[in-house]
Amino acid sequence: MRLRSLFTLALATNIAVGTSTWFSKAAYNKWHENELERWLSDNDIPYPTPADRKDLENLVQKNWDNYAVAPYxxxxxxxxxxxxxxxxxxxxxxxxxxxxxxxxxxxxxWYETEDKAQHAWIDTKDWILDTWSESTLKSFADKHGIPVPQPRKRDTLLQQVRSNYQSVAKKAGQAASYPGNWLYETWSESDLKEWLDVHGFPAPQLTTRDKLIATVRRNSRIAYLKSQDQLDAAAARANAAYGTLTDKIVEAWGDSQLKEFCDKNGINGRCCMLCIGSAFS
Structure with a gap:
């Protein structure tokens, strides 16, 4: 039952844990004043300067639904x-x-319910790192001395970086709920532009590094949702393709044949890596 188990693993990684009941206070109520200003700036929403926290929070509240919960x-x-x-x-x-x-x-x-969208902003580390490439995760881990057991594969890197996310922010004296440029300190401008290109977002013209980071940060939630949707679709194709095979045939396959099967059935990217994980371990 080798392939069935691998496909089950791929599906399990993409099944939503369930929607928690939304709490009475929105996530931004606990944000630092700088985070409120950053969110407004990222979304090109003008705000007065100087402004007290209450004014900033009210302005975020007024625009929250149309930008964070239902950006469409x-x-x-x-x-x-x-x-x-x-x-x-x-x-x-x-x-x-x-x-x-x-x-x-x-x-x-839409990719998610409004309740789930609200809940997601309680802890951004649970998703904001998921669309990072293996190389950007490695750079972040190395920069901040995060130990990563060998072999340093993407999923292991992601797990370790996510586990240390809060401590890195705290050590740097930075807010982590709506993170500033510190999170992308190890990214080059080409990394930022590549991320935007890969995820289908146009890079701002005649831009600065700060603007590139703002564009990546602003679109990170949608990029994450899109990637999860693609993983779910790939897993569904995997299950459908598996239905045409017998366990006896699959058990006789080597890793290269499993990979070829995934490729031929359009099961690519992370889902394919999960499905044939033994080939890369």
Whole structure:
């Protein structure tokens, strides 16, 4: 049952633990004043300077739903239509479909519920690192002296960096809920641009390093949700493909044949790595 077990592992890593009941206070209520300003700045929301914490918090609250919980509410019709097509939903021409109608359709097919979106912002370390490349995780671990057992594979690196995330921030005297540029200190400008390109976000033109970091940070949640959605789809294809095989055939395969099977059935990226993990251990 070798492949069945591996596919089960891949699925298990992507099954939501469950939605917790949303608490009475939003995550940003506990943010440092600098984090409130950073979030507003990242989302191009003007705020007065100087401003007291209450004014900043009220401004974040006013914009929170449209930027953090349901960001698609700020999308134009082209982007809304593109998202629906990516989910297999054909829409009428944008001239015929109202923006409100498109937003309603996207909302019904969004990656997560509003309750889960709210809950996710309680602890950003649970997801903000997931879309990092192996090389950026290695650089972060090395920079901050985070021990990573051999072999230093991506999943091990991710686990160790996430476990030490809070302590690194504390040691540097930095806030960690909506992290500043310290989190991307080891990223080069090419790393930042590559991340944006890989995840389908246009890099700002005539930009600075700070603007690149802000763009990566602002889009990290959507990139994470998109990657999880792709993993779930890959796992579903794996299960469907496995249904055409027998355990006896699969047990006779070597690692290279398992990898070839994954490749032929479009099971790529992290899901494939999980499914054939023994080939890389």
């Amino acid at each position: 509410k700020n999308w134009d019709t082209e982007k809304l239509t593109s998202y629906l097509k990516s989910k297999g939903t054909e829409t009428k021409g944008t001239a015929e479909a109202s923006k409100d109608s498109l937003i309603s359709q996207v909302q019904s097919q």
